[in-house]
Amino acid sequence: MKKIFLLPVLATIVALPAFSQTYKAADSLAFKKEYARVSSNIADLSSKLTKAQNDLAAYSNKSDKAISDAQSTSMATADKASHATNGSVRDARRAKKEARRSVKDAKDSRKAGNELDNQNKKISQLSTDLTKNQDRLNELDKMRAGFSNQQ
Numbered sequence: 001m002k003k004i005f006l007l008p009v010l011a012t013i014v015a016l017p018a019f020s021q022t023y024k025a026a027d028s029l030a031f032k033k034e035y036a037r038v039s040s041n042i043a044d045l046s047s048k049l050t051k052a053q054n055d056l057a058a059y060s061n062k063s064d065k066a067i068s069d070a071q072s073t074s075m076a077t078a079d080k081a082s083h084a085t086n087g088s089v090r091d092a093r094r095a096k097k098e099a100r101r102s103v104k105d106a107k108d109s110r111k112a113g114n115e116l117d118n119q120n121k122k123i124s125q126l127s128t129d130l131t132k133n134q135d136r137l138n139e140l141d142k143m144r145a146g147f148s149n150q151q
Contacts, residue, residue, distance in 0.1 A: 031143070038137045045130040052123045059116045066112040070105040077102040 077098045084095035 031140070035137075035140050035144075038133055038140065041133045042130065042137060045126055045133060049123065049126040049130060052119060052126060056116075056119055056123065059112070059119045063109075063112040063116045066105070066109040070102070070109040073098070073102040073105045 077095070080091070080095035080098040084091040
């Protein structure tokens with residue numbers, strides 16, 4: 001029983017220092033590699049975030065247009081259906097065709113809305129990742145300043 005309890009405790013003690021890595025010298029190769037990696041990630045995330053924010057306007061316009069198209073075809077379908085109830089077979093066929101178009105436009109509207117939501121989620125995720133990387137870079141800068149104070 002003690003072995004079962006002891007194993008997770010030892011694993012935690014061994015793994016804990018690995019998650020909060022600190023460096024002993026600014027000229028450490030691992031420090032320089034991490035600093036370069038984090039700086040590169042920040043540049044990459046910044047460009048992705050800018051592109052995503054620029055694309056957001058296009059997604060918004062597409063969504064708005066799809067919603068207005070769906071509403072207009074829905075109105076037209078209602079008009080055709082009311083004529084078809086009092087009209088001929090030809091009017092019924094036209095109403096059916098208009099109804100199919102209305103359903104297609106409604107699906108397009110839903111798809112455009114989902115794409116807009118996905119783009120907003122992407123922007124949120126990129127912002128979060130960028131903030132985390134900037135915080136890590138600040139920590140590394142503080143470590144570097146501490147190294148220069150020691151020498």
